[in-house]
Amino acid sequence: xxxxxxxxxxxxxxxxxxxxxxxxxxxxxxxxxxxxxxxxxxxxxxxxxxxxxxxxxxxxxxxxxxxxxxxxxxxxxxxxxxxxxxxxxxxxxxxxxxxxxxxxxxxxxxxxxxxxxxxxxxxxxxxxxxxxxxxxxxxxxxxxxxxxxxxxxxxxxxxxxxxxxxxxxxxxxxxxxxxxxxxxxxxxxxxxxxxxxxxxxxxxxxxxxxxxxxxxxxxxxxxxxxxxxxxxxxxxxxxxxxxxxxxxxxxxxxxxxxxxxxxxxxxxxxxxxxxxxxxxxxxxxxx
Amino acid sequence: xxxxxxxxxxxxxxxxxxxxxxxxxxxxxxxxxxxxxxxxxxxxxxxxxxxxxxxxxxxxxxxxxxxxxxxxxxxxxxxxxxxxxxxxxxxxxxxxxxxxxxxxxxxxxxxxxxxxxxxxxxxxxxxxxxxxxxxxxxxxxxxxxxxxxxxxxxxxxxxxxxxxxxxxxxxxxxxxxxxxxxxxxxxxxxxxxxxxxxxxxxxxxxxxxxxxxxxxxxxxxxxxxxxxxxxxx
Numbered sequence: 001x002x003x004x005x006x007x008x009x010x011x012x013x014x015x016x017x018x019x020x021x022x023x024x025x026x027x028x029x030x031x032x033x034x035x036x037x038x039x040x041x042x043x044x045x046x047x048x049x050x051x052x053x054x055x056x057x058x059x060x061x062x063x064x065x066x067x068x069x070x071x072x073x074x075x076x077x078x079x080x081x082x083x084x085x086x087x088x089x090x091x092x093x094x095x096x097x098x099x100x101x102x103x104x105x106x107x108x109x110x111x112x113x114x115x116x117x118x119x120x121x122x123x124x125x126x127x128x129x130x131x132x133x134x135x136x137x138x139x140x141x142x143x144x145x146x147x148x149x150x151x152x153x154x155x156x157x158x159x160x161x162x163x164x165x166x167x168x169x170x171x172x173x174x175x176x177x178x179x180x181x182x183x184x185x186x187x188x189x190x191x192x193x194x195x196x197x198x199x200x201x202x203x204x205x206x207x208x209x210x211x212x213x214x215x216x217x218x219x220x221x222x223x224x225x226x227x228x229x230x231x232x233x234x235x236x237x238x239x240x241x242x243x244x245x246x247x248x249x250x251x252x253x254x255x256x257x258x259x260x261x262x263x264x265x266x267x268x269x270x271x272x273x274x275x276x277x278x279x280x281x282x283x284x285x286x287x
Numbered sequence: 288x289x290x291x292x293x294x295x296x297x298x299x300x301x302x303x304x305x306x307x308x309x310x311x312x313x314x315x316x317x318x319x320x321x322x323x324x325x326x327x328x329x330x331x332x333x334x335x336x337x338x339x340x341x342x343x344x345x346x347x348x349x350x351x352x353x354x355x356x357x358x359x360x361x362x363x364x365x366x367x368x369x370x371x372x373x374x375x376x377x378x379x380x381x382x383x384x385x386x387x388x389x390x391x392x393x394x395x396x397x398x399x400x401x402x403x404x405x406x407x408x409x410x411x412x413x414x415x416x417x418x419x420x421x422x423x424x425x426x427x428x429x430x431x432x433x434x435x436x437x438x439x440x441x442x443x444x445x446x447x448x449x450x451x452x453x454x455x456x457x458x459x460x461x462x463x464x465x466x467x468x469x470x471x472x473x474x475x476x477x478x479x480x481x482x483x484x485x486x487x488x489x490x491x492x493x494x495x496x497x498x499x500x501x502x503x504x505x506x507x508x509x510x511x512x513x514x515x516x517x518x519x520x
Contacts, residue, residue: 168388172377179375182337183389183434184363 008137009254015143017250018150021243022208023223024230025157026201028242030077031231032174033194036085036096038077040103041227044199046220047107048073048206050115053122053215062125070203077199078192085195086188108217120215128211146208153204154243161239170194174237229268233275235285244283245275289348290315290442290472291336296345296355298335305331307496308345313442313489318464318473320483320504322518323493329476330372332493333444336474337369338362349442364391368435372446372476374427378420382411382430385419389434396437404433407463425456432463443467446476461486480518484508492517 027041048069056065080103088096128145131138161167173180173187180187206220213219230249234241252271257264275283291313298306306328313319321329334340336347338359347355349365363369368389377385386404390396396404405412408429414422422430428448435443448464449457457479464486467473477483483490484504491501492513499517507513 165387165394168380168384171379172388175377175379176375178339179371179377180388181359182339182363182369182371184360184391185388186358186360 004136007135008139009258010251011134011139011147012143013251013254014247015147015150015250016254017247018147019205019208019212020226020230020249021150021154021246022146022201022205024227024234024242024246025153025239026077026198026205027227028231028234028239029157029201030195030198032237032239033170034081034085034089034191035237036088037093037100038198039097039100039224040080040107041198041202042220042222042224043104043107044073044077044202044220045206045209045223046111046217047076048203049122049210049215049219050111050206052203052207053120053210054115056125062127066204066207069207070200073203073206074196074198074200077202078196081192081195086191104221108221111217115215117217122210122214124211142211149204149208153201157239166190166193226268229272233272233282235282237286238282238284241282241284245271248275288315289313290350291474292346292348293332293336294346294348296332296335296347297343298331298340299343300331300340305340305496306335306342309335309493309496309498311491311498311501313472313474315472316468317488318468318475318486319489319491320487321474321476321491321493322478322480322483323499324517324519325478327493328496329493330446331496333369333446333474333476336362336444337367363438363440366438366441368438368440368443370431370435370443370445370448372450374424374431376419376422376427376430376434378418380419381415382417382419382422383415385430386434386437389437391438400437400439404436407436407466408433408459424451425453425459428452428456428460429463432460432467436467439470441472443471443473444476445473447478448475449477449479449482457482480514 023045027038030036030038051072052066052069055069056062059065059068084099088099124142128142130141132141132144161170169180169185169190173190177187209219209223230245231242234243234245248271249268253264253267256267263270289312293309293311296306296309297304309328309332321332323329331340335342338357342355345355346353349367354362354365380388386396411429411433414426414430419427419430432445432448448460452460461482464473475483475487484507487504489501490504490507492499494517500513
């Protein structure tokens with residue numbers, strides 16, 4: 001392998017890892033604090049894609065369309081938390097499973113009613129078309145854009161979780177909700193905000209995914225397995241663990257795809273078996 | 288003047304009747320010790336005052352105001368702080384962050400308050416950057432009490448601060464509580480009678496989810512029959 005080719009595969013791997021990070025970050029964040037496995041996360045990703053593409057056209061503004069759609073998806077999940085999840089905390093996990101699977105049906109069927117079930121291709125805006133030369137190899141501008149977007153979001157989340165009082169409350173709430181309440185903090189409001197943020201991230205992830213897979217009602221649900229594997233490999237309850245796992249998944253898929261293409265489809269499971277074999281609690285999960 | 292009153296408070300947890308009509312008063316500026324055998328309802332009483340295990344019936348008055356129907360997160364804003372039995376220092380946060388998260392008004396602990404805390408617990412000044420998970424049991428207890436002091440609250444509810452501590456740490460805690468009680472009312476749950484009797488003003492003894500008896504601590508110290516009957520001393 002030439003060094004140019006290596007760099008090209010590495011960049012592709014990292015941008016793939018960033019996409020996986022965007023796809024899984026919302027799920028990981030909600031699970032970390034609320035301990036709710038939101039299986040409708042894939043459907044929210046799909047809604048982010050449809051709504052984002054629709055709003056970019058309607059508003060004729062790429063960034064505004066992306067942000068407004070992500071905000072709306074965030075509001076949907078915040079409302080779900082406020083009216084539904086809140087009734088299930090500390091209860092039977094089966095109810096949570098039934099609820100989130102029910103949401104999948106509602107969200108998926110709603111998309112079919114509005115936009116139809118047929119697959120829709122998504123054109124890249126002009127400024128994301130074409131390639132740039134990096135280390136003598138062409139690299140898609142779209143992937144660079146995603147790389148930058150993912151890095152920005154990762155940095156923003158890191159700042160929020162580690163450098164603000166809200167981040168301290170979220171970190172503390174993940175560990176001991178009762179003590180947080182005993183300090184005079186309305187943890188329910190924090191739950192709603194975290195769900196809004198999880199939905200916001202799902203919205204952005206869906207929009208980004210649309211450029212690769214096009215729009216289809218199954219596009220988000222198809223990613224759910226990857227999301228779950230990333231969250232488990234990162235360590236249940238660890239948001240930063242999920243971020244690292246997403247990058248590792250991207251690297252594994254890209255490099256395995258080059259050397260052993262027939263195994264590329266299994267790359268995420270190979271990583272999972274290796275990581276959990278060495279550390280059953282995942283990369284940053286508590287023992 | 289009573290800072291806290293409970294009248295016929297009943298609390299149920301997971302269908303079990305834990306507090307069976309607790310009636311008590313705590314006098315302003317005093318350290319009232321809550322004694323009793325394991326399972327008598329001491330910790331539940333503290334948690335019920337804080338709204339963490341809400342009262343099913345009865346009345347809880349803080350400075351004359353009924354608080355039994357308030358949300359748990361609203362109660363600390365009245366001026367009540369809790370030091371829980373398990374310390375519950377957040378392991379992922381530094382000591383400084385553990386204190387910061389407890390600040391209810393403003394963004395930071397005031398310098399005056401920080402000096403007060405360090406004066407009570409001198410070893411704290413070397414712990415600020417240490418993560419909660421890296422603290423010893425005694426250090427965690429210091430942080431848990433310090434966290435309850437950052438807001439200058441009127442009433443501190445402290446649950447078994449000496450549990451599992453080495454004798455030297457127990458003595459440090461005794462000195463710290465003696466200092467704290469100069470500026471705040473304290474209700475202290477304690478199993479260690481020797482420790483309790485050395486700092487308390489008043490006592491309450493719980494048995495089977497009720498207050499069995501109470502009074503001045505001197506009366507209990509001089510009554511060996513009562514100590515033996517209720518506390519097994």
